[in-house]
């Protein structure tokens with residue numbers, strides 16, 4: 441009995457110490473990004489490629505309102521309901537007082553200024569693959585957007601998912617920066633890979649997840665259930681599942697029209713609110729990547 445107790449006295453703190461070590465946040469420091477160029481005009485393109493407003497603007501916002509990042513949109517999931525925070529440059533309600541390094545860390549590492557892990561409802565797992573100079577330019581652009589004085593709402597998430605430290609384990613299991621498409625055949629496809637896998641986070645909806653919410657990379661873009669909904673499905677977009685031409689896909693991302701002149705529905709409407717503001721070349725790059733999927 442004493443031996444067991446003594447073993448427990450050693451093993452429990454050791455276990456906790458290991459848990460603490462492997463779940464520690466890993467921020468980006470000001471010195472890491474100090475030498476990078478930041479160009480707000482380039483950042484604007486990154487902003488729309490990354491679809492930030494689709495989640496952080498008010499639901500169904502269009503036009504100028506799409507640039508007011510007050511938050512408030514709800515994201516139901518099997519783990520609870522997440523609510524997008526205010527990321528406008530408002531100094532009190534938004535992120536106006538954050539340093540560039542703090543914002544880049546949030547986007548690429550999923551770590552808050554206080555060192556807490558963010559929930560992967562915020563697709564930092566995809567943004568981690570982005571070029572840090574692009575993200576710094578994105579931050580410069582976001583500082584030009586209108587400040588909005590709207591307070592954040594707390595997420596509706598129960599135990600144990602409300603303990604953010606456990607997300608360190610999630611990151612350890614599912615977070616990697618490897619490209620899914622290994623060898624792009626040309627520059628357009630490579631650009632498309634960057635836009636889809638890193639910025640566009642298309643897989644976050646179009647790829648199924650395991651029970652812990654990790655993306656199943658073996659079933660990349662083959663379609664998935666809609667989180668928090670009993671029915672309905674996000675369609676697969678691999679060539680086997682979708683027989684559209686690259687031009688059809690590019691047109692859909694621009695106007696929302698399908699080849700049979702239906703209009704896009706569901707979550708895709710908000711995605712197209714962003715992709716409609718990309719250049720024709722970038723939309724073609726995305727379509728080229730999708731046509732090259734296995």
Ligand code: HEC
Pocket residue numbers: 487490491492493494495496515522523524525526527535543546547552557558559560561562563567
């Ligand atoms: C799919 C929806 C979604 C997209 C797309 C998205 N976010 Fe978020 N974001 C969230 C959610 C949900 C949270 C809250 C995460 C948490 O509290 O753990 C969040 C949190 C944040 C935070 C932390 C704010 C705070 O107060 O702590 C920042 C900064 C942020 N997002 C910036 C961005 C930027 C920049 C982009 C585009 C590159 C982006 N987000 C794209 C859903 C999204």
Ligand code: HEC
Pocket residue numbers: 636640641642643644645646673674675676677682689692698703704705706707708711715726730
């Ligand atoms: C927030 C979830 C979400 C994200 C992110 C997302 N999609 Fe979609 N997508 C959907 C849904 C839902 C539909 C079905 C739309 C409908 O029912 O009209 C769809 C439909 C599509 C279709 C048409 C498929 C068909 O059979 O009608 C294409 C092509 C597509 N998405 C490409 C993309 C690309 C490229 C990206 C990344 C830039 C992307 N999607 C990101 C949810 C998403």
